[in-house]
Amino acid sequence: xxxxxxxxxLAAQLGAILTDKRLWITTAxxxxxGGVSFALTxxxxxxxxxxxAFVTYSNQSKQDLLKVSETTLAxxxxxxxxxxxxxxxxxxxxxxxxxxxSISGIAGPGGASKDKPxxxxxxxxxxxxxxxxxxxxxxxxxxxxxxxxxxxSIKKIIEKIK
Amino acid sequence: xxxxxxxxxLAAQLGAILTDKRLWITTAxxxxxGGVSFALTxxxxxxxxxxxAFVTYSNQSKQDLLKVSETTLAxxxxxxxxxxxxxxxxxxxxxxxxxxxSISGIAGPGGASKDKPxxxxxxxxxxxxxxxxxxxxxxxxxxxxxxxxxxxSIKKIIEKIK
Numbered sequence: 001x002x003x004x005x006x007x008x009x010l011a012a013q014l015g016a017i018l019t020d021k022r023l024w025i026t027t028a029x030x031x032x033x034g035g036v037s038f039a040l041t042x043x044x045x046x047x048x049x050x051x052x053a054f055v056t057y058s059n060q061s062k063q064d065l066l067k068v069s070e071t072t073l074a075x076x077x078x079x080x081x082x083x084x085x086x087x088x089x090x091x092x093x094x095x096x097x098x099x100x101x102s103i104s105g106i107a108g109p110g111g112a113s114k115d116k117p118x119x120x121x122x123x124x125x126x127x128x129x130x131x132x133x134x135x136x137x138x139x140x141x142x143x144x145x146x147x148x149x150x151x152x153s154i155k156k157i158i159e160k161i162k
Numbered sequence: 163x164x165x166x167x168x169x170x171x172l173a174a175q176l177g178a179i180l181t182d183k184r185l186w187i188t189t190a191x192x193x194x195x196g197g198v199s200f201a202l203t204x205x206x207x208x209x210x211x212x213x214x215a216f217v218t219y220s221n222q223s224k225q226d227l228l229k230v231s232e233t234t235l236a237x238x239x240x241x242x243x244x245x246x247x248x249x250x251x252x253x254x255x256x257x258x259x260x261x262x263x264s265i266s267g268i269a270g271p272g273g274a275s276k277d278k279p280x281x282x283x284x285x286x287x288x289x290x291x292x293x294x295x296x297x298x299x300x301x302x303x304x305x306x307x308x309x310x311x312x313x314x315s316i317k318k319i320i321e322k323i324k
Binding site (some may be wrong): 027029035047 | 191199200202206209214217222223226271304
Protein backbone atom coordinates (compact mmCIF):
# COMPACT_ATOMS: atom_id res chain seq x y z
CA UNK A 1 0.00 0.00 0.00
CA UNK A 2 2.76 2.43 0.88
CA UNK A 3 4.45 1.47 -2.34
CA UNK A 4 1.41 2.61 -4.28
CA UNK A 5 1.34 6.01 -2.65
CA UNK A 6 5.08 6.24 -3.25
CA UNK A 7 4.58 5.64 -6.97
CA UNK A 8 1.97 8.34 -7.45
CA UNK A 9 4.05 10.80 -5.46
CA LEU A 10 7.18 10.04 -7.49
CA ALA A 11 5.22 10.27 -10.74
CA ALA A 12 3.90 13.68 -9.74
CA GLN A 13 7.43 14.85 -8.85
CA LEU A 14 8.74 13.67 -12.19
CA GLY A 15 5.79 15.26 -13.95
CA ALA A 16 6.56 18.63 -12.38
CA ILE A 17 10.19 18.41 -13.51
CA LEU A 18 9.23 17.41 -17.05
CA THR A 19 6.69 20.20 -17.28
CA ASP A 20 9.18 22.73 -15.97
CA LYS A 21 11.93 21.63 -18.36
CA ARG A 22 9.52 21.08 -21.26
CA LEU A 23 10.78 17.56 -21.81
CA TRP A 24 8.87 14.65 -23.36
CA ILE A 25 9.11 11.14 -21.99
CA THR A 26 8.15 7.70 -23.23
CA THR A 27 8.37 4.18 -21.82
CA ALA A 28 9.24 0.78 -23.27
CA UNK A 29 7.96 -1.79 -20.83
CA UNK A 30 8.14 -5.52 -20.73
CA UNK A 31 7.67 -7.00 -17.23
CA UNK A 32 5.96 -3.88 -15.85
CA UNK A 33 3.36 -4.12 -18.62
CA GLY A 34 2.61 -0.41 -18.85
CA GLY A 35 2.77 0.33 -15.13
CA VAL A 36 5.23 3.20 -15.52
CA SER A 37 3.11 4.76 -18.23
CA PHE A 38 0.01 4.24 -16.10
CA ALA A 39 1.75 5.98 -13.19
CA LEU A 40 3.00 8.88 -15.30
CA THR A 41 -0.45 9.53 -16.74
CA UNK A 42 -1.98 9.52 -13.28
CA UNK A 43 -0.89 13.14 -12.86
CA UNK A 44 -3.20 15.82 -14.30
CA UNK A 45 -1.55 17.62 -17.20
CA UNK A 46 0.56 14.61 -18.17
CA UNK A 47 -0.35 15.20 -21.81
CA UNK A 48 2.26 17.95 -21.69
CA UNK A 49 5.09 15.44 -21.28
CA UNK A 50 3.95 11.99 -22.45
CA UNK A 51 2.25 11.34 -25.77
CA UNK A 52 2.75 7.59 -26.23
CA ALA A 53 4.27 4.51 -24.63
CA PHE A 54 5.11 0.98 -25.68
CA VAL A 55 4.24 -2.24 -23.93
CA THR A 56 6.45 -4.85 -25.55
CA TYR A 57 5.92 -8.08 -23.71
CA SER A 58 7.16 -10.57 -26.33
CA ASN A 59 10.41 -10.75 -28.26
CA GLN A 60 8.52 -10.17 -31.49
CA SER A 61 6.93 -6.98 -30.20
CA LYS A 62 10.34 -5.67 -29.11
CA GLN A 63 11.49 -6.20 -32.68
CA ASP A 64 8.35 -4.80 -34.31
CA LEU A 65 7.76 -1.71 -32.21
CA LEU A 66 11.23 -0.86 -30.88
CA LYS A 67 13.52 -2.32 -33.55
CA VAL A 68 15.43 -4.46 -31.06
CA SER A 69 17.54 -6.75 -33.21
CA GLU A 70 16.71 -10.43 -33.47
CA THR A 71 20.41 -11.16 -32.95
CA THR A 72 20.50 -9.29 -29.65
CA LEU A 73 17.46 -11.16 -28.38
CA ALA A 74 18.86 -14.52 -29.49
CA UNK A 75 22.33 -13.87 -28.12
CA UNK A 76 21.60 -12.11 -24.83
CA UNK A 77 17.91 -12.74 -24.17
CA UNK A 78 15.07 -10.31 -23.52
CA UNK A 79 16.24 -9.68 -19.95
CA UNK A 80 19.67 -8.24 -20.65
CA UNK A 81 21.56 -4.99 -20.76
CA UNK A 82 21.83 -5.16 -24.53
CA UNK A 83 18.07 -5.57 -24.98
CA UNK A 84 17.03 -2.75 -22.63
CA UNK A 85 19.56 -0.43 -24.27
CA UNK A 86 18.04 -1.17 -27.68
CA UNK A 87 14.52 -0.84 -26.28
CA UNK A 88 15.22 2.65 -24.95
CA UNK A 89 16.86 3.73 -28.17
CA UNK A 90 13.95 2.34 -30.18
CA UNK A 91 11.36 4.01 -27.98
CA UNK A 92 12.98 7.41 -28.49
CA UNK A 93 13.17 6.81 -32.24
CA UNK A 94 9.51 5.74 -32.41
CA UNK A 95 8.21 8.62 -30.34
CA UNK A 96 10.47 11.62 -30.74
CA UNK A 97 10.61 11.91 -26.95
CA UNK A 98 13.63 13.41 -25.16
CA UNK A 99 13.68 10.74 -22.46
CA UNK A 100 12.89 7.04 -22.40
CA UNK A 101 12.95 4.35 -19.80
CA SER A 102 13.00 0.70 -20.75
CA ILE A 103 12.36 -2.21 -18.42
CA SER A 104 12.72 -5.94 -18.96
CA GLY A 105 12.75 -8.46 -16.17
CA ILE A 106 11.58 -11.73 -14.72
CA ALA A 107 8.63 -10.88 -12.49
CA GLY A 108 7.94 -14.54 -11.77
CA PRO A 109 6.84 -16.93 -10.57
CA GLY A 110 8.02 -18.64 -13.81
CA GLY A 111 10.66 -17.61 -16.32
CA ALA A 112 13.83 -18.00 -14.28
CA SER A 113 16.92 -19.70 -15.66
CA LYS A 114 20.22 -20.69 -14.12
CA ASP A 115 21.76 -17.29 -14.81
CA LYS A 116 18.63 -15.18 -14.46
CA PRO A 117 16.67 -15.49 -11.23
CA UNK A 118 13.12 -14.36 -10.58
CA UNK A 119 13.31 -10.71 -9.58
CA UNK A 120 16.07 -9.79 -12.03
CA UNK A 121 15.11 -6.61 -13.84
CA UNK A 122 17.20 -4.67 -16.34
CA UNK A 123 16.57 -0.98 -16.99
CA UNK A 124 17.86 1.75 -19.25
CA UNK A 125 17.22 5.43 -18.77
CA UNK A 126 18.01 7.43 -21.90
CA UNK A 127 18.12 11.22 -22.04
CA UNK A 128 18.76 12.48 -25.56
CA UNK A 129 21.71 10.32 -26.69
CA UNK A 130 23.02 9.35 -23.28
CA UNK A 131 22.11 6.02 -21.68
CA UNK A 132 22.39 4.54 -18.21
CA UNK A 133 21.76 0.81 -17.95
CA UNK A 134 21.46 -0.96 -14.61
CA UNK A 135 19.83 -3.96 -13.00
CA UNK A 136 18.45 -5.11 -9.69
CA UNK A 137 17.36 -8.43 -8.27
CA UNK A 138 14.19 -7.63 -6.35
CA UNK A 139 12.69 -9.79 -3.63
CA UNK A 140 9.02 -10.55 -3.24
CA UNK A 141 6.22 -11.87 -5.39
CA UNK A 142 5.28 -10.87 -8.93
CA UNK A 143 3.36 -7.78 -7.87
CA UNK A 144 6.12 -6.67 -5.52
CA UNK A 145 8.80 -7.12 -8.18
CA UNK A 146 6.77 -5.06 -10.64
CA UNK A 147 6.01 -2.33 -8.13
CA UNK A 148 9.67 -2.02 -7.09
CA UNK A 149 10.68 -1.86 -10.76
CA UNK A 150 8.22 1.00 -11.35
CA UNK A 151 9.48 2.90 -8.31
CA UNK A 152 13.12 2.50 -9.26
CA SER A 153 12.48 3.54 -12.88
CA ILE A 154 10.89 6.79 -11.86
CA LYS A 155 13.52 7.50 -9.19
CA LYS A 156 16.34 6.93 -11.67
CA ILE A 157 14.79 9.18 -14.30
CA ILE A 158 14.47 11.96 -11.70
CA GLU A 159 18.07 11.40 -10.61
CA LYS A 160 19.45 11.51 -14.15
CA ILE A 161 17.42 14.53 -15.28
CA LYS A 162 18.74 16.64 -12.45
CA UNK B 163 -2.11 3.93 -8.67
CA UNK B 164 -3.00 0.80 -6.81
CA UNK B 165 -4.71 -1.85 -8.81
CA UNK B 166 -7.83 -2.44 -6.83
CA UNK B 167 -8.52 -5.98 -5.82
CA UNK B 168 -11.50 -5.97 -8.17
CA UNK B 169 -9.24 -5.19 -11.12
CA UNK B 170 -6.69 -7.89 -10.40
CA UNK B 171 -9.48 -10.42 -9.87
CA LEU B 172 -11.18 -9.48 -13.15
CA ALA B 173 -7.84 -9.55 -14.97
CA ALA B 174 -7.16 -13.04 -13.65
CA GLN B 175 -10.64 -14.20 -14.72
CA LEU B 176 -10.11 -12.81 -18.20
CA GLY B 177 -6.63 -14.34 -18.32
CA ALA B 178 -8.04 -17.77 -17.55
CA ILE B 179 -10.60 -17.44 -20.34
CA LEU B 180 -8.00 -16.23 -22.85
CA THR B 181 -5.64 -19.04 -21.92
CA ASP B 182 -8.41 -21.60 -22.22
CA LYS B 183 -9.59 -20.33 -25.59
CA ARG B 184 -6.04 -19.64 -26.83
CA LEU B 185 -6.90 -16.07 -27.73
CA TRP B 186 -4.53 -13.09 -27.91
CA ILE B 187 -5.49 -9.67 -26.65
CA THR B 188 -4.10 -6.18 -27.01
CA THR B 189 -5.05 -2.76 -25.70
CA ALA B 190 -5.12 0.74 -27.19
CA UNK B 191 -5.30 3.14 -24.29
CA UNK B 192 -5.58 6.87 -24.08
CA UNK B 193 -6.97 8.12 -20.75
CA UNK B 194 -6.14 4.90 -18.88
CA UNK B 195 -2.50 5.27 -19.93
CA GLY B 196 -1.67 1.57 -19.95
CA GLY B 197 -3.69 0.60 -16.89
CA VAL B 198 -5.56 -2.20 -18.64
CA SER B 199 -2.33 -3.63 -20.00
CA PHE B 200 -0.75 -3.28 -16.55
CA ALA B 201 -3.70 -5.16 -15.05
CA LEU B 202 -3.67 -7.92 -17.66
CA THR B 203 0.06 -8.54 -17.19
CA UNK B 204 -0.39 -8.76 -13.43
CA UNK B 205 -1.48 -12.37 -13.85
CA UNK B 206 1.29 -14.98 -14.06
CA UNK B 207 1.38 -16.60 -17.50
CA UNK B 208 -0.01 -13.52 -19.22
CA UNK B 209 2.65 -13.88 -21.94
CA UNK B 210 0.38 -16.60 -23.33
CA UNK B 211 -2.30 -14.08 -24.26
CA UNK B 212 -0.79 -10.59 -24.48
CA UNK B 213 2.34 -9.75 -26.43
CA UNK B 214 2.08 -5.97 -26.87
CA ALA B 215 -0.09 -2.98 -26.06
CA PHE B 216 -0.35 0.63 -27.18
CA VAL B 217 -0.53 3.72 -25.05
CA THR B 218 -1.67 6.46 -27.40
CA TYR B 219 -2.19 9.56 -25.36
CA SER B 220 -1.97 12.21 -28.09
CA ASN B 221 -3.80 12.56 -31.37
CA GLN B 222 -0.53 12.16 -33.24
CA SER B 223 0.25 8.86 -31.50
CA LYS B 224 -3.21 7.55 -32.38
CA GLN B 225 -2.41 8.30 -36.01
CA ASP B 226 1.15 6.96 -35.91
CA LEU B 227 0.63 3.73 -33.98
CA LEU B 228 -3.01 2.88 -34.65
CA LYS B 229 -3.65 4.53 -38.02
CA VAL B 230 -6.59 6.54 -36.72
CA SER B 231 -7.35 8.99 -39.49
CA GLU B 232 -6.60 12.65 -39.08
CA THR B 233 -10.04 13.42 -40.47
CA THR B 234 -11.76 11.35 -37.79
CA LEU B 235 -9.82 13.10 -35.04
CA ALA B 236 -10.51 16.53 -36.52
CA UNK B 237 -14.19 15.86 -37.13
CA UNK B 238 -15.21 13.91 -34.03
CA UNK B 239 -12.36 14.43 -31.55
CA UNK B 240 -10.22 11.92 -29.69
CA UNK B 241 -13.02 11.10 -27.27
CA UNK B 242 -15.61 9.75 -29.69
CA UNK B 243 -17.13 6.55 -30.93
CA UNK B 244 -15.44 6.95 -34.29
CA UNK B 245 -11.99 7.32 -32.76
CA UNK B 246 -12.23 4.35 -30.38
CA UNK B 247 -13.53 2.17 -33.20
CA UNK B 248 -10.51 3.09 -35.33
CA UNK B 249 -8.17 2.64 -32.37
CA UNK B 250 -9.37 -0.92 -31.78
CA UNK B 251 -9.14 -1.78 -35.45
CA UNK B 252 -5.65 -0.32 -35.62
CA UNK B 253 -4.51 -2.17 -32.51
CA UNK B 254 -5.60 -5.50 -33.98
CA UNK B 255 -3.85 -4.67 -37.25
CA UNK B 256 -0.64 -3.65 -35.47
CA UNK B 257 -0.54 -6.68 -33.20
CA UNK B 258 -2.22 -9.61 -34.89
CA UNK B 259 -4.24 -10.12 -31.72
CA UNK B 260 -7.72 -11.69 -31.79
CA UNK B 261 -9.18 -9.17 -29.34
CA UNK B 262 -8.61 -5.50 -28.67
CA UNK B 263 -10.02 -2.97 -26.30
CA SER B 264 -9.65 0.73 -26.93
CA ILE B 265 -10.32 3.49 -24.43
CA SER B 266 -10.42 7.25 -24.84
CA GLY B 267 -11.91 9.60 -22.33
CA ILE B 268 -11.70 12.76 -20.28
CA ALA B 269 -10.26 11.74 -16.92
CA GLY B 270 -10.09 15.33 -15.75
CA PRO B 271 -9.79 17.63 -14.03
CA GLY B 272 -9.20 19.54 -17.31
CA GLY B 273 -10.19 18.72 -20.85
CA ALA B 274 -13.96 19.01 -20.68
CA SER B 275 -15.97 20.85 -23.31
CA LYS B 276 -19.61 21.78 -23.61
CA ASP B 277 -20.53 18.46 -25.20
CA LYS B 278 -17.98 16.29 -23.43
CA PRO B 279 -17.92 16.39 -19.64
CA UNK B 280 -15.17 15.17 -17.36
CA UNK B 281 -15.76 11.47 -16.80
CA UNK B 282 -16.90 10.73 -20.37
CA UNK B 283 -15.10 7.65 -21.63
CA UNK B 284 -15.60 5.89 -24.95
CA UNK B 285 -14.66 2.23 -25.41
CA UNK B 286 -14.58 -0.32 -28.17
CA UNK B 287 -14.21 -4.04 -27.65
CA UNK B 288 -13.28 -5.82 -30.86
CA UNK B 289 -13.21 -9.60 -31.26
CA UNK B 290 -11.97 -10.65 -34.70
CA UNK B 291 -13.97 -8.38 -37.03
CA UNK B 292 -16.84 -7.60 -34.70
CA UNK B 293 -16.94 -4.38 -32.66
CA UNK B 294 -18.97 -3.11 -29.73
CA UNK B 295 -18.61 0.59 -28.98
CA UNK B 296 -20.08 2.14 -25.84
CA UNK B 297 -19.54 5.02 -23.45
CA UNK B 298 -20.05 5.95 -19.84
CA UNK B 299 -19.90 9.17 -17.87
CA UNK B 300 -18.12 8.21 -14.67
CA UNK B 301 -18.23 10.17 -11.43
CA UNK B 302 -15.28 10.85 -9.21
CA UNK B 303 -11.80 12.26 -9.54
CA UNK B 304 -9.19 11.46 -12.18
CA UNK B 305 -8.02 8.29 -10.47
CA UNK B 306 -11.58 7.07 -9.92
CA UNK B 307 -12.53 7.71 -13.54
CA UNK B 308 -9.51 5.78 -14.75
CA UNK B 309 -10.09 2.89 -12.37
CA UNK B 310 -13.76 2.58 -13.35
CA UNK B 311 -12.76 2.65 -17.02
CA UNK B 312 -10.30 -0.21 -16.45
CA UNK B 313 -12.88 -2.27 -14.57
CA UNK B 314 -15.55 -1.76 -17.21
CA SER B 315 -13.15 -2.60 -20.07
CA ILE B 316 -12.24 -5.93 -18.57
CA LYS B 317 -15.83 -6.76 -17.65
CA LYS B 318 -17.02 -5.99 -21.17
CA ILE B 319 -14.32 -8.10 -22.79
CA ILE B 320 -15.31 -11.02 -20.57
CA GLU B 321 -18.99 -10.48 -21.41
CA LYS B 322 -18.37 -10.35 -25.15
CA ILE B 323 -16.01 -13.32 -25.30
CA LYS B 324 -18.54 -15.59 -23.65
